[in-house]
Amino acid sequence: MDDKQNLQILKEFPMLIPQNRTFSTFNGFVVAGGEDFHVYIDLPNPPSVRGMVFFCQLKLRWFLDSCKSDLQEWENSGISLLEFLIRLKNLIAVGIQHGKLEKCESSSHMENLIEKIQFYSRLIKEVQSSQWKEEISIEDGSSREFNEIQLRFYKKDEFDRVHTALVKFESATSCPLIIADLPSQVELTVSKGMTASQMYEKFVEAVDRLQDFWNLVDDIDESCWVIDPEQPKRKDSYRRIIIGTNVSLYLSIDPLDPHKRPDITFIGSERTVMPFRNSLQENLEQWDSIGVNIVSSLTRLLGLQELPSKPSDEAGSLGAIEQGECSICLCLRLDDGLLPSEVCNNALCAVPFHAACLFVWLQSFPTSHQNFNRLYGECPNCNSAISCPILS
Structure with missing residues (x-):
């Protein structure tokens, strides 16, 4: 001025x-x-x-x-x-x-206001004098109220991926809440009294710890035909990929130990899945957890020359997976983005269903029965035996 x-x-x-x-x-x-x-x-x-x-x-x-x-x-x-x-x-x-x-x-309102002003004043001064002042920004709260601010963290990792986190303050005396696009297995908690720099350093520590995991899933996204999640986020620790006609593979990866063999679930009819399952069991001991590209490892385990890549023609891509829409709701994806994951094992039927749709369908018939965590009944399309997980 x-x-x-x-x-x-x-x-x-x-x-x-x-x-x-x-x-x-x-x-x-x-x-x-x-x-x-x-x-x-x-x-x-x-x-x-x-x-x-x-x-x-x-x-x-x-x-x-x-x-x-x-x-x-x-x-x-x-x-x-x-x-x-x-x-x-x-x-x-x-x-x-x-x-x-x-x-x-009331005097209590004034005391609360003064306490809040003093807290935010200290916070702003601390951010302005921090060594991370270029990576920490102060912005209005999501409610756009005058008496609320929050912190935004920025971190660019060594592979030029940009990561952000949002820190919200409920009050001057409570623990702040930090929200970031990180896998649920990674705990990012901050305690009362932490400075903005200390909170930022915890965020950076978590980001650095996840570099191998993100490199791995980025490799899958670039090399494979990923159909779920539709738009992967940094927090997503699973991938569903196409490995053959009417058969896909669900990978669940441990973000804290990404080189460990992931949990693998096949999705498709028993007839289409069986060759891949047999190959996996025969080659399982060959999995090398040190320095091996996950796409190459999966290709070898499944006995394939290469894994299918996503078609460059988006229309062709959608048409190819249109055959996998749920035979109950006639949709490919539910509102939450989930794809069909249950398939009739009758080779002449082999139609897919969303687990939620099939669960609701089977529940409506008195002949269906429960065994452990699955519900058994008849396929809506051909009346063959079928089951699905019991949903809470």
Whole structure:
């Protein structure tokens, strides 16, 4: 900010105290309509209010929530802090005049507000002075309320993959919540009192630990015909790949030990699956867990020359797997993206079903029966014996 504007802010708002020499952080009171309103302001791009962090006491926040469109328009237009404060002062005065702001507020609310302001103030200063200040950003909370901020972490690994995490704060005294696109087997917990740098370093540690896992699944995604998940995320530790006509393979990979042989489940009719299952059992001892490409290992285990790759023609790709749509709901994917995983073993039938669809179907017949964790009954298409997992 220029000195003239700084002096004007001190003159117009004498109870709003700058917290640094750059006049980018303020803590104090805005006087409007004969009342004092405690606010805290942090400007990442002074003197503009674009990207501003703004905290205020509850009764003012409740009022400003009804004026969000005006406030967001001011922020997006990039007006100066002085202009913003003048507009804010006039807006509050009009709100008081029309009875939209209560005349009092409980001391407990004020104490909570001050505690929250002090907490976020310390957090912002800590981020700004951190060695990771380029990798940690401060942004508005998801609810876009003035009294809420959250941290965003960025990490680019050695293979140029970009990873992000979001840190949410429920209160100044509770443990923050960190949300990241990491496999469920990886625990990423942070404790109360941790600095932003300490939380970021835990995130980086988890990302570094998963490099071999992501290299492995990236190799599968690039070399194989993956049909599930449809759009793989970094947290997904499974892949379903096409290995032959009307037969696929479900791989469940341990992210913490990716070179260990994955759990393998065949999906298809017994007739189409049997040759692959026999080859797997015969070659299982050949699995080498050290430095071997997983695609090459699977090819050798299954007795194939190569694994099918995804057709370059997207229409051809969709047409090829259209034959695998569920014979009950007549859809390829359910709303949750799941593909059919149960197949009738009758060679003359061999139609696929979603496990959920087949479970609901079999449940409706009194002749169906349960044995351990599976439900047995008759195929909806040919009346041959069929079973599916029992879903909770």
